[in-house]
Amino acid sequence: MLEVQESPTAAVSALVREKQREGHHVINLGEGELDFDTPQVVCDAGIQAIQNGDTRYTAVGGTPDLKAAIVEKFQREDGLDYGPDSVIASTGAKQIVFNAMLATVQAGDNVVIPTPSWVSYPEIVRIAGGTPKEISCPAEAGFKLQPEQLDAVIDSATKWLILNSPNNPTGAVLSVKELSALAEVLRQHPNVLVLADDIYQHVVYSGKTRTLAAVAPDLRDRVLTVNGVSKTHSMTGWRLGFAGGPAWLIKAIDTLQSQSTTNPSSVTQAAAACALREPLDFFWPRLAALKVRRDRTLAALDEADGLQVSPVPDGAFYVFAHCGGLLGKTMPGGRRLETDGDVASYLVEEAGVATVPGTAFSMSPYLRIAYGVADEDLDLACRRIIEACARLD
Numbered sequence: 001m002l003e004v005q006e007s008p009t010a011a012v013s014a015l016v017r018e019k020q021r022e023g024h025h026v027i028n029l030g031e032g033e034l035d036f037d038t039p040q041v042v043c044d045a046g047i048q049a050i051q052n053g054d055t056r057y058t059a060v061g062g063t064p065d066l067k068a069a070i071v072e073k074f075q076r077e078d079g080l081d082y083g084p085d086s087v088i089a090s091t092g093a094k095q096i097v098f099n100a101m102l103a104t105v106q107a108g109d110n111v112v113i114p115t116p117s118w119v120s121y122p123e124i125v126r127i128a129g130g131t132p133k134e135i136s137c138p139a140e141a142g143f144k145l146q147p148e149q150l151d152a153v154i155d156s157a158t159k160w161l162i163l164n165s166p167n168n169p170t171g172a173v174l175s176v177k178e179l180s181a182l183a184e185v186l187r188q189h190p191n192v193l194v195l196a197d198d199i200y201q202h203v204v205y206s207g208k209t210r211t212l213a214a215v216a217p218d219l220r221d222r223v224l225t226v227n228g229v230s231k232t233h234s235m236t237g238w239r240l241g242f243a244g245g246p247a248w249l250i251k252a253i254d255t256l257q258s259q260s261t262t263n264p265s266s267v268t269q270a271a272a273a274c275a276l277r278e279p280l281d282f283f284w285p286r287l288a289a290l291k292v293r294r295d296r297t298l299a300a301l302d303e304a305d306g307l308q309v310s311p312v313p314d315g316a317f318y319v320f321a322h323c324g325g326l327l328g329k330t331m332p333g334g335r336r337l338e339t340d341g342d343v344a345s346y347l348v349e350e351a352g353v354a355t356v357p358g359t360a361f362s363m364s365p366y367l368r369i370a371y372g373v374a375d376e377d378l379d380l381a382c383r384r385i386i387e388a389c390a391r392l393d
């Protein structure tokens with residue numbers, strides 16, 4: 001455990017809560033969470049489940065009804081045909097990733113993680129006893145993994161490649177062409193499994209996303225397609241993620257789960273089954289609102305001295321802003337900003353705006369700005385960031 005870091009995004013949120021308790025007005029642009037409510041019909045399904053007495057243990061990997069809803073979702077939205085033995089529900093997509101790694105990775109194995117990446121992948125790999133093999137995908141490449149990079153990094157100890165599109169923290173979205181090019185490389189390396197983390201699937205501003213297993217059906221036997229209800233359905237607190245993949249892997253995850261957390265909450269499962277069957281009509285106006293917020297954030301950062309965003313993020317609800325222009329400047333108290341961690345601390349202490357430094361995502365100097373907050377908070381936070389940048393010498 002000495003080698004495992006606490007989630008930096010959870011740490012930022014804890015700091016914000018502490019500052020707010022002390023009476024400071026801090027706007028949290030550090031959390032991967034939307035300010036929208038869980039749709040009422042989904043809440044009603046949860047309430048109904050309690051009233052029906054659906055409050056007992058269920059099958060470890062999900063009730064038959066939830067599994068059927070997951071199977072239908074994969075068919076309808078992804079063009080993927082998974083049977084009930086090839087899907088599983090867990091307590092959040094995070095638990096799916098955790099269980100998949102713990103079930104398959106052993107000492108000596110490595111897991112290829114294109115960076116910038118979600119904070120938890122490398123730590124989960126370390127917990128499982130493996131070695132994260134981070135591969136840098138800079139802004140000039142659109143923050144996207146290039147086929148030749150993938151080919152060069154895979155070795156005989158590579159167990160997994162993790163893909164996350166739309167991406168946290170960059171918002172980059174892999175096109176069908178880009179996925180196909182990666183698939184071509186993967187065909188040369190038949191022992192490598194692929195985890196496609198599609199949790200931001202619907203949060204994309206131009207066109208639709210496609211998932212690897214649909215773009216390259218011949219790889220399906222070694223792809224774990226991960227998704228959940230946290231983001232699209234604003235259900236972060238309910239804790240429900242799911243996956244489709246080869247039956248042997250789903251069985252291994254199920255066995256591990258049976259000896260750890262057992263089933264996800266029975267009430268949550270009923271609500272999630274409803275969420276997955278409901279048309280996404282409720283979501284499209286939310287997506288339009290998010291696009292407006294993204295554009296406002298980009299316009300504000302354009303005004304802020306020392307912050308730069310390129311390329312424009314096409315998905316998720318994050319802006320990954322380069323903050324190199326602020327390093328070397330001095331704060332009103334006389335201290336110099338040396339790292340993106342210093343910039344994030346300056347913004348939270350002096351401007352009351354919490355962001356997450358790029359180091360947390362393995363690329364510096366950057367700040368991840370999560371714009372899924374209420375419009376008035378976002379506008380105020382943007383003004384504060386512009387003013388705080390202007391106060392630097």
Ligand code: PLP
Binds near residue numbers: 164236
């Ligand atoms: N994957 C990515 C890329 C994420 O950003 C997150 C949450 O922020 C998750 C997985 C975890 O989602 P869940 O709330 O379903 O555990």
